[in-house]
Amino acid sequence: MSPDSVLSIGELAERAGVTVKTVRFYSDRGLLPEAARSSGGHRRYRLEALDRLRLIRSLRSLDLPVTDVARILDQEDALEDVIAGRLSEVGSQLTALRWREAALQLLRDCPAEERADRLRLVGSMAAPPSTAALVRFWRRWLPPRLPARLVSVVLEQAVPQPPADPAPAQVLAFARLHALASGVHPGADHCQPAAHRPGPGFRPAVLYDGLGEAYALAAPYVRAGRPAREGEALDCFVASYARSSGARDTPAFRRGLARQLAVEARIDRYWQLTAEATGSPEPTAGAADDWLxxxxxxEVSRTAR
Structure with a gap:
């Protein structure tokens, strides 16, 4: 058959191994241009339509939508973008399936008396979970007028990202963390510590800049499991509170700060669940704060003797 030969819709379908209905479908959507129509109105196609139809079938076998197939056929450089987008979609779908699998394993393996509670927790959370509730939790918790750069730093440190392939225990930790941040459990204390609340002359940026530095100094000791001790990290920690309130770092200030921090609302449960949810060996900001x-x-107890 010469390159100028034309094929009927039936011949094209037979050569391509598809149905006439399939050829008509792609033709009607502009993916498979007709060469002409017969005197009886029947579709006719040039021989190169066979290669085009085979390409369309190959692309559709990858589950690409018709709109993306049209882009690839019309734009020479569109294939790479379409593949990248499809890979991202498939990756998201696989992550969701892994979260559902881990959630099912969690429910299957837990004691029967705990199943209803865990089902309620897991069922209230998307798969994979959104971090929006955690972000809102911290935006309420942080002091007003905190610069945007520091808010971003805190959110990056405090809001765990869901792993792509979670263990059942991580699913449970994320579900509990989501419930805590969403206020599902009555009595969960989300109160802002008094030392972090706005007051005359209070400078929240000074406090949070300093706390970030103090946590970084304490992190190696926390990671190594060393007992809490006096030193540069503690001095930086106390100085952050002193400078932010316009006070001097004196023994009296340290005693007052210790009393205040000892009775303030804590979010230890949040940090515990964060560590469980991520499975990371790196100490959380909460662990560093506890150490300090x-x-x-x-120190205050020793000097008071």
Whole structure:
């Protein structure tokens, strides 16, 4: 058959191994241009339509929508973009399936008396979970007028990202974290500590800049499991509170700060669940804060004797 030969819709369908209905479908959507129509109004196609139809079938076998197939056929450089987009979609679908699988394993393996509670927790959370509730939790918790750059730093440190392939225990931790941040459990204390609340002359940016530095200094000790101790990290921690309130770092200030921090509302449960949800060996900001508080209490107790 010469390149100028034409094929009927039936011949094209037979050569391509598809139905006439399939050829008509792609033709009607502009993916398979006709060469002409017979005197009886029947469709006719040039021989190159066979290669085009085979390409369309290959693209559709990858589950690409017709609109993306049209882009690839019309634009030479569209294939790479379409493939990248499809890979991203498939990756998201696989992540969702892994979360559902882990959730099902969690429910299957838990004691029967805990199943209803865990089902309620897991059922209230998307798969994979959204971090929007956690972000809102911290935006309410942080002091007003905190610069945007510091808000971003805190959110990056405090809001865990869901793993792509979670273990059942991580699904449970994320579900509990989501419930805590959403206020599902009555009595969950989300109160802003008094030392972080706005007051005359209070400078929240100074406090949070300093706390970030203090946590970084304490992190190696926390990671190594070393007991809380006096030193540069503790000095930085106390100085952050002193500078933010316009006070001097004195023994009296340290005693007052220790008393205040000892009775303030804590979010230890949040940090515990964050560590469980991520499975990361890196200490959380909450773990560093606990270490520094313990060091402060020990120092104040020692000097008070």
């Amino acid at each position: 508080r313990t060091a402060l209490y020990a």
